[in-house]
Amino acid sequence: MQPMLATRGERVPTDPGWIHEVKWDGMRVLVEVAGGVVRAHSRNENDVTVSFPELAALAGLAASGNGLLLDGELVALVDGVPSFGGLAERMHVRDARRAAELMAGNPVTLVVFDLLRNAGTSLLDQPLAERRAAL
Numbered sequence: 001m002q003p004m005l006a007t008r009g010e011r012v013p014t015d016p017g018w019i020h021e022v023k024w025d026g027m028r029v030l031v032e033v034a035g036g037v038v039r040a041h042s043r044n045e046n047d048v049t050v051s052f053p054e055l056a057a058l059a060g061l062a063a064s065g066n067g068l069l070l071d072g073e074l075v076a077l078v079d080g081v082p083s084f085g086g087l088a089e090r091m092h093v094r095d096a097r098r099a100a101e102l103m104a105g106n107p108v109t110l111v112v113f114d115l116l117r118n119a120g121t122s123l124l125d126q127p128l129a130e131r132r133a134a135l
Helices: 054-060 082-091 095-106 128-134
Strands: 027-034 038-044 068-078 108-118
Touching: 027 054, 027 108, 038 054, 054 108, 068 082, 068 095, 082 095, 108 128
Parallel strands: none
Antiparallel strands: 027 038, 027 068, 068 108
16 A cells, blocks of 8 residues: 555646645654554655654553554754754664664654555544544
């Protein structure tokens, strides 16, 4: 599965069937929580779990061993403002010790947009409004 990415258009849709989201200037990820383990994958399906050890704090979210799947964006905030440069420093780190050092001075925040699976059950057939309410 891949994150649900925005698409470019010629105009901003205004009819009620559309929702608008903030552009965070981060890294879109799918985060799976199952059996006390957290795994994060980039939109290119690369495992980026080691790069972002702060995501381990999500391990207790899943109510059952079947887990959940979140669609969100990792954002580095510098003085309260999203900074892609701050995130870039973290994105390709594959050494767990180095990632933990960087986390201490440059933490990321996961902004969750959607709940795609809950307790092992796909929610993709449900309207987005219902999936967001379940968040």
